Amino acid sequence: MAMTARQRAKVSLYVQAGIFVVVLAAVILAVDWKTVGNSVFNFAKIGPMFPDIFLVGLKNTLIYTALAFVVGLSGGLLLALMKLSSFPLYRWLATGYIEFFRGVPALLVFIAFGYGVPLAFGVQWDVNIVVMVSLGMVASAYIAETLRAGLQAVPKGQMEAARSLGMPHWRAMVSIVIPQAFKIVLPPLTNEIILLTKDSSLIYVLGLTASQYELTKFGRDGISSLGAGLTPLLVAGAFYLVITIPLSLLARKFESRSARTKR
Amino acid sequence: MNDVVNSTVRAAGVDIKDLRKSYGSNEVLKGISLTVEPGQVVCLIGPSGSGKSTLLRCVNLLEQPNAGTINVGKFEATDPDVDLNKMRQSVGMVFQHFNLFPHLSVLDNCTISQMKVLKRSKSEAANVARHNLERVGLGHLADRFPDQLSGGQQQRVAIARALSMDPQLMLFDEPTSALDPETVGDVLAVMRKLAQEGMTMLVVTHEMGFAREVADRVVFMDAGVVVEEGPAEHVISAPTQPRTKEFLRRVLDPTHIGVEEA
Numbered sequence: 240m241a242m243t244a245r246q247r248a249k250v251s252l253y254v255q256a257g258i259f260v261v262v263l264a265a266v267i268l269a270v271d272w273k274t275v276g277n278s279v280f281n282f283a284k285i286g287p288m289f290p291d292i293f294l295v296g297l298k299n300t301l302i303y304t305a306l307a308f309v310v311g312l313s314g315g316l317l318l319a320l321m322k323l324s325s326f327p328l329y330r331w332l333a334t335g336y337i338e339f340f341r342g343v344p345a346l347l348v349f350i351a352f353g354y355g356v357p358l359a360f361g362v363q364w365d366v367n368i369v370v371m372v373s374l375g376m377v378a379s380a381y382i383a384e385t386l387r388a389g390l391q392a393v394p395k396g397q398m399e400a401a402r403s404l405g406m407p408h409w410r411a412m413v414s415i416v417i418p419q420a421f422k423i424v425l426p427p428l429t430n431e432i433i434l435l436t437k438d439s440s441l442i443y444v445l446g447l448t449a450s451q452y453e454l455t456k457f458g459r460d461g462i463s464s465l466g467a468g469l470t471p472l473l474v475a476g477a478f479y480l481v482i483t484i485p486l487s488l489l490a491r492k493f494e495s496r497s498a499r500t501k502r
Numbered sequence: 503m504n505d506v507v508n509s510t511v512r513a514a515g516v517d518i519k520d521l522r523k524s525y526g527s528n529e530v531l532k533g534i535s536l537t538v539e540p541g542q543v544v545c546l547i548g549p550s551g552s553g554k555s556t557l558l559r560c561v562n563l564l565e566q567p568n569a570g571t572i573n574v575g576k577f578e579a580t581d582p583d584v585d586l587n588k589m590r591q592s593v594g595m596v597f598q599h600f601n602l603f604p605h606l607s608v609l610d611n612c613t614i615s616q617m618k619v620l621k622r623s624k625s626e627a628a629n630v631a632r633h634n635l636e637r638v639g640l641g642h643l644a645d646r647f648p649d650q651l652s653g654g655q656q657q658r659v660a661i662a663r664a665l666s667m668d669p670q671l672m673l674f675d676e677p678t679s680a681l682d683p684e685t686v687g688d689v690l691a692v693m694r695k696l697a698q699e700g701m702t703m704l705v706v707t708h709e710m711g712f713a714r715e716v717a718d719r720v721v722f723m724d725a726g727v728v729v730e731e732g733p734a735e736h737v738i739s740a741p742t743q744p745r746t747k748e749f750l751r752r753v754l755d756p757t758h759i760g761v762e763e764a
Contacts, residue, residue: 399564400601400660404615404667405591414614418605 278468281404285461285470292457297478299453303370304482308432310375315382320412322387333383340380347439348373353445366451370442374435381430389424390416429490433483454478511629513540513702514575514592514670516561521570523556530556531568532726540670543703545713545734548723548747554706557723561704562593573755575670575680585691591619594664598676600656602648608635608659609644612666620667627666634662638692652687665696672696710753714738722746 242250321333340348357364361502376438393416401411421428440455447456454475517537523531530553538544539624546554558567561572563579563586572579603611612631616622622630635641638658648656657677663673674693678686690712697703697716706714713720713734720737722730722745730743741747 317653357602393600396599396601397603400595400597400603401615403562403564403590403593403595404663405587406615409589410618414618415603422605443508 279470281467281470284465284467285474287465288457288461288471288474291452292454292461292474292478295450296452296475297481298452298456299451300436300439300478301482302367303442303453304432304436305399306367306371307374307378307435307439310371311378311382311431311435312428314375314379315386316417318379319386319390323390329454337383338379340377341384343377344393345374345377345438346444348377349441349444366442366445366447369445370439372439374441376434377438378431381434382428385424385427385431386420389420389427392423393419423447425479425493426490429486429493433486436482436486437479512668512670513700515540515542515573515702516704517571517573518561519571520555521557521560521567521572522638523553523560523567530726531560531567534723534726534728536721536728538671538702538704540702541700541707542718543697543716544719544721545717546704546706546721546723547708547710547713547737547749548729551725552723553726554723555675558675558704558706561671561673562590562595564595584616587619591667592670594661594667594669594672596657596660596664596672596677597675598626598679600648600653600660600680602656602660602663604648607644608640608646608651609646611648611659612663615663616666630666630668631662634665634676635659637664637665638696639688652679652685654688657681657685657689661689661692661696669701671702672706674703674707676706676708678707679710682712708753710738710750722749724749 248343318337319335321329322337324330324333349369353364353369356362397415397419398411401415402408406414439453442451442453443456443459447453452460458475461467461474462469465471516536518534518536521531521534522529525713534553534557536544538732546557547555552613556565560567561574561579567580570580574589577584577592579586579589591761602608603614606614609628609631611623612634613627616630616685617624620627632641632644635644638661640658640662642669643651643655646658648747651659651756661672661677677693678689681689686709693703693705693712694716705713705717715734717734719731720734722737722741722743725747730737730741730746736742736749737746
């Protein structure tokens, strides 16, 4: 009756695998496959989505993400440096900004900059600018915290060594501390890009012209026009994975590389 | 060893007067006065927490003293208007944990501040760096990265990095304390050579053998004050103050067997 530790571990693994199979089987049996086939996996009718979802949607999602990331990275770096500044006003400003834009839903920021600001100032903004500003400002709040952690993770001795060689503070930051911090934050930064990729879908709250559609908008339009149920959303989702999975792989590669150089 | 004969160091002296440093209510330096003549080697010894590292770090203002004056060569370090970056160019510092730049190759570690601070051209900086890497016996490792080197090699690179700025004074903060025993000798040999070349050196160390052999003067510190100072043979071999005797007995005979039985 008594089992050895190794036997117990083996039995435990079998039990876990068994539970998994049972749950999977239950889900498969519970699903109404006929309806699902018509309204989720109805790939016969999605032809009209192509090639525009690829040529326009994927392209725009990439552009919006890249624009927001450029703003988010530069803004985030500025905020991170402000937060580490010895000048209290800078620290308060950065903290206030970060707390605000991390705490407010990105959707509201989109509406504010897409409708509110143009109304208030009587300007007409290009959709690219709205994305850059609203998504970029939200992203910079998140990225600032990531970068601050990275900057603080660089040992204090690095700054001391640089300063003792006669480098001014800014030069030590630029040549010594920031390059090392970026190596540290590459994995979490990749994470930020993945989040941004998905958040770029929030642009749908603005009225877009056809050439400005991104992936999610293509999916939503497909739902109403193609009569294939939710299938177009599934297609749009797949395209997101086309962007995000390679990014994850890239992040993992960076991670293993920096782990190797650390030793 | 033509290098040794040829390289003439423009050495600077250090003059410290009544230096005080506190962290909160904890006074670490209680009025230290200390003079290092150009070309002299002074070793600071004493128990941990005695303030010797803090004193060293005050000399190039890595720590801001609360009172007192420090003069380094022609610079008054404690003058609020002093150009610190300019002053630090002439003061080399070697840290206990090396603090090499891990993202740069050995050569780039030695060239970056030459190029960015002294505005030397890339090729000139590389020449100076290679010369100094040869001086510490590591010319063949110029293309490696710091994490590919042993501790002793890293510390010698750190010395070469500091030398590449043509300093007139070198500060050493326990340069061998983080090293494997077998690599300590290489680093001490480089420092000995540097001393022979006429470099002004202020060295915080626990290496009594090195202090006795190389130092012109040894300063024993305890609890933020200079307890005893003088020629190495006096302070280390024939200390007069009880506190110095006690410290040296513990350092030179760590097991205390002789002490307990005496």
